[in-house]
Amino acid sequence: xxSQSVLQGLAQPADTRxxxxxxxxxxxxxxxxxxxxxxxxxxxxxxxxLAAEGQTGLSQAIGPGITPGSGPxxxxxxxxxxxxxxxxxxALSALGLGVELNDGDVAVRLNFCTVDDKGRVVDRRAGxxxxxLNSSLISKLNAIDLPGIELQFxxxxxxxxxxxMRGSGLDPRITETDPQRLDVFPVDPEPIHxxxxxxxxxxxxxxxxxxxxxxxxxxxxxxxxxxxxGRPVFQGIDQLYGLNPLCIATYPMYKGLARAVGMxxxxxxxxxxxEVAELSAQWNSYDYFFLHVKSPDARGEDGDFDGKVAAxxxxxxxxxxxxxxxxxxxxLTGDHSTPAVLRQHSWHPSPFLIRGEWVRPxxxxxxxxxxxxxxxxxxxxxxxxxxxxxGHGGRLAKFGA
Amino acid sequence: xxSQSVLQGLAQPADTRxxxxxxxxxxxxxxxxxxxxxxxxxxxxxxxxLAAEGQTGLSQAIGPGITPGSGPxxxxxxxxxxxxxxxxxxALSALGLGVELNDGDVAVRLNFCTVDDKGRVVDRRAGxxxxxLNSSLISKLNAIDLPGIELQFxxxxxxxxxxxMRGSGLDPRITETDPQRLDVFPVDPEPIHxxxxxxxxxxxxxxxxxxxxxxxxxxxxxxxxxxxxGRPVFQGIDQLYGLNPLCIATYPMYKGLARAVGMxxxxxxxxxxxEVAELSAQWNSYDYFFLHVKSPDARGEDGDFDGKVAAxxxxxxxxxxxxxxxxxxxxLTGDHSTPAVLRQHSWHPSPFLIRGEWVRPxxxxxxxxxxxxxxxxxxxxxxxxxxxxxGHGGRLAKFGA
Numbered sequence: 146x147x148s149q150s151v152l153q154g155l156a157q158p159a160d161t162r163x164x165x166x167x168x169x170x171x172x173x174x175x176x177x178x179x180x181x182x183x184x185x186x187x188x189x190x191x192x193x194x195l196a197a198e199g200q201t202g203l204s205q206a207i208g209p210g211i212t213p214g215s216g217p218x219x220x221x222x223x224x225x226x227x228x229x230x231x232x233x234x235x236a237l238s239a240l241g242l243g244v245e246l247n248d249g250d251v252a253v254r255l256n257f258c259t260v261d262d263k264g265r266v267v268d269r270r271a272g273x274x275x276x277x278l279n280s281s282l283i284s285k286l287n288a289i290d291l292p293g294i295e296l297q298f299x300x301x302x303x304x305x306x307x308x309x310m311r312g313s314g315l316d317p318r319i320t321e322t323d324p325q326r327l328d329v330f331p332v333d334p335e336p337i338h339x340x341x342x343x344x345x346x347x348x349x350x351x352x353x354x355x356x357x358x359x360x361x362x363x364x365x366x367x368x369x370x371x372x373x374x375g376r377p378v379f380q381g382i383d384q385l386y387g388l389n390p391l392c393i394a395t396y397p398m399y400k401g402l403a404r405a406v407g408m409x410x411x412x413x414x415x416x417x418x419x420e421v422a423e424l425s426a427q428w429n430s431y432d433y434f435f436l437h438v439k440s441p442d443a444r445g446e447d448g449d450f451d452g453k454v455a456a457x458x459x460x461x462x463x464x465x466x467x468x469x470x471x472x473x474x475x476x477l478t479g480d481h482s483t484p485a486v487l488r489q490h491s492w493h494p495s496p497f498l499i500r501g502e503w504v505r506p507x508x509x510x511x512x513x514x515x516x517x518x519x520x521x522x523x524x525x526x527x528x529x530x531x532x533x534x535x536g537h538g539g540r541l542a543k544f545g546a
Numbered sequence: 547x548x549s550q551s552v553l554q555g556l557a558q559p560a561d562t563r564x565x566x567x568x569x570x571x572x573x574x575x576x577x578x579x580x581x582x583x584x585x586x587x588x589x590x591x592x593x594x595x596l597a598a599e600g601q602t603g604l605s606q607a608i609g610p611g612i613t614p615g616s617g618p619x620x621x622x623x624x625x626x627x628x629x630x631x632x633x634x635x636x637a638l639s640a641l642g643l644g645v646e647l648n649d650g651d652v653a654v655r656l657n658f659c660t661v662d663d664k665g666r667v668v669d670r671r672a673g674x675x676x677x678x679l680n681s682s683l684i685s686k687l688n689a690i691d692l693p694g695i696e697l698q699f700x701x702x703x704x705x706x707x708x709x710x711m712r713g714s715g716l717d718p719r720i721t722e723t724d725p726q727r728l729d730v731f732p733v734d735p736e737p738i739h740x741x742x743x744x745x746x747x748x749x750x751x752x753x754x755x756x757x758x759x760x761x762x763x764x765x766x767x768x769x770x771x772x773x774x775x776g777r778p779v780f781q782g783i784d785q786l787y788g789l790n791p792l793c794i795a796t797y798p799m800y801k802g803l804a805r806a807v808g809m810x811x812x813x814x815x816x817x818x819x820x821e822v823a824e825l826s827a828q829w830n831s832y833d834y835f836f837l838h839v840k841s842p843d844a845r846g847e848d849g850d851f852d853g854k855v856a857a858x859x860x861x862x863x864x865x866x867x868x869x870x871x872x873x874x875x876x877x878l879t880g881d882h883s884t885p886a887v888l889r890q891h892s893w894h895p896s897p898f899l900i901r902g903e904w905v906r907p908x909x910x911x912x913x914x915x916x917x918x919x920x921x922x923x924x925x926x927x928x929x930x931x932x933x934x935x936x937g938h939g940g941r942l943a944k945f946g947a
Contacts, residue, residue: 174906178599182906203922207945208548209930210937211556214946227946228552237947490944492937493906518908518922 202522233374381407603923634775782808
């Protein structure tokens with residue numbers, strides 16, 4: 146894998162436009178032996194033509210057998226090492242909820258839990274309470290007022306919530322309070338690093354206030370804290386490669402990830418049509434476009450094979466609108482697979498195609514998992530997609546003389 | 547390559563059974579241009595069906611062009627970095643001879659050699675003496691008795707033997723005594739590290755005793771010492787991934803390797819039928835089975851092309867007995883190639899297939915080198931087979947959120 150610093154050293158300007166179209170959860174599995182996957186079953190004449198004109202393969206975010214979360218899955222697509230660049234869970238949760246983190250903020254994942262009258266944990270998830278109960282508890286917690294620190298509690302779902310702290314001198318290097326077992330006291334939030342002493346003191350104050358605020362509730366009468374994380378600090382793809390990048394997505398998490406890697410973010414979009422219209426409207430203002438489509442993953446997680454087929458076909462119908470903008474490099478892939486038969490992210494690599502004037506076509510004639518199996522690129526690390534796009538876009542100088 | 551520590555962090559329990567069937571030396575070469583390899587020539591309807599139902603490729607233990615020894619070849623199959631995890635030759639020889647090493651033991655490879663009347667080496671291999679002469683010399687050496695140290699000399703073959711030392715304070719960091727050229731004195735076994743002083747003293751005593759014991763023999767009248775090694779210390783696959791692994795093999799070296807990586811080892815097996823019967827008998831007691839078949843490698847080293855074809859066909863006939871146990875993940879590959887035309891291990895990658903309920907089938911319809919060339923996995927590092935097996939077996943959690 147070529148390192149980002151080598152790529153950065155080779156980056157050069159060019160008047161070319163690059164489009165990364167991510168169909169979230171694109172890859173799939175057949176419903177029965179000898180059957181077709183969702184993508185193979187979908188009628189995708191436009192994607193098939195792109196596969197025939199371009200080059201195919203299968204992109205893999207982390208490694209064989211490993212199921213990527215959305216964070217690392219996308220970081221790989223943007224050219225980052227998804228293992229070393231993994232974003233702290235608190236920060237990712239905050240991004241996923243659309244909460245923007247500033248430098249110096251610390252985000253914390255909370256689990257509502259049940260403690261007994263002595264304060265020992267008897268249910269680490271408070272019986273997986275309803276999201277509506279979660280919301281009403283969060284309303285109460287948001288009344289907590291501590292001097293010198295701004296607190297924002299946000300419902301995630303069921304027993305899960307997020308706390309974002311804003312104030313001076315915060316540091317996420319703190320022990321997690323979840324004891325990971327029952328009938329013991331929560332761990333105190335102690336500093337792992339001397340610079341986190343103030344944060345430890347603040348968190349102890351927060352926990353005392355939480356106990357006072359919801360200690361009489363049932364079943365959720367306390368919280369456990371995990372995944373402390375500051376704002377993810379990456380050198381953005383704008384700085385690394387001189388790109389002027391725009392994210393076009395409908396879901397908060399993907400916008401948050403894009404912001405974290407230096408992209409501008411289009412707002413207020415909620416359909417694929419709106420996303421493609423935005424791409425067209427912004428075509429002359431940017432040179433790298435991350436276009437994210439959520440529906441294949443959502444239908445996969447629903448276990449809705451036909452719905453995922455339809456979601457893919459809906460995107461296929463929009464491909465001509467993208468192509469008429471004449472992108473110099475066009476990539477279509479997924480961040481991970483979400484087979485409807487598994488109803489969740491999976492470890493299978495993602496069908497990939499790249500098409501551009503200088504892409505050397507392989508013999509693949511259609512876009513599907515088994516077509517991509519025999520494509521020129523084989524199974525390859527998603528992290529190298531950025532270099533491919535830059536290279537085919539004339540944006541990398543020669544290495545060495 | 548995903549690191550073992552990342553995989554370890556993702557490992558989760560699952561009620562699934564994984565089978566790794568290794569046909570030692572599986573890969574081969576044709577006997578003439580346009581001919582078939584041993585595997586291509588073999589009639590293997592069961593393996594062909596598995597290839598059709600599963601995914602294929604070619605596994606490579608070390609890297610392009612590099613011929614793996616049995617130790618690194620298998621360590622890669624078990625998910626270890628075969629370069630950094632290479633076992634000291636003395637320890638590997640001891641394992642290969644079925645000598646179990648304890649913590650603190652030091653194993654040493656010996657070469658019988660010829661020295662002149664002044665003690666200068668005139669033949670580093672004593673004319674490659676017969677194994678039977680080796681055995682009679684070893685009997686004499688085993689009469690050596692030194693205070694405070696237990697010595698065990700073991701014949702390997704021809705001029706090669708192994709010495710295992712057991713006692714307190716032993717340390718393998720000692721200079722090798724083989725001068726690697728003729729007409730010079732052997733090097734003294736001096737400590738490379740201060741903690742090896744006692745071992746150096748012991749080895750000097752051993753060498754004096756050896757000279758006294760066989761100094762009057764011909765042509766083998768002394769020994770050279772190389773490859774000092776303690777018991778290999780690996781974190782086992784049981785600890786790393788929560789597996790309960792069993793090795794089913796007929797040859798001591800493979801059992802020793804398996805023991806070194808935390809497997810239980812079935813004993814007393816000497817045919818493929820007995821091995822498969824053991825697999826069946828132990829099916830409910832373990833969840834990871836390493837099933838090793840030696841014969842393709844042995845026939846390859848004999849230069850017996852037809853014998854190797856027959857050995858492969860013999861295994862093919864046993865495949866249904868394995869499949870009727872309904873393994874969740876089944877892998878068939880080799881640790882390295884042993885083409886009969888070369889009569890030795892070779893650097894060619896090994897045909898590979900994986901089959902399981904969640905394996906996404908490729909278009910390969912048969913199991914042979916050229917079939918696997920177009921398989922979904924391409925040429926890939928054998929070290930990633932463990933991650934694939936764990937992933938397809940539902941034994942790895944999602945990476946990141």
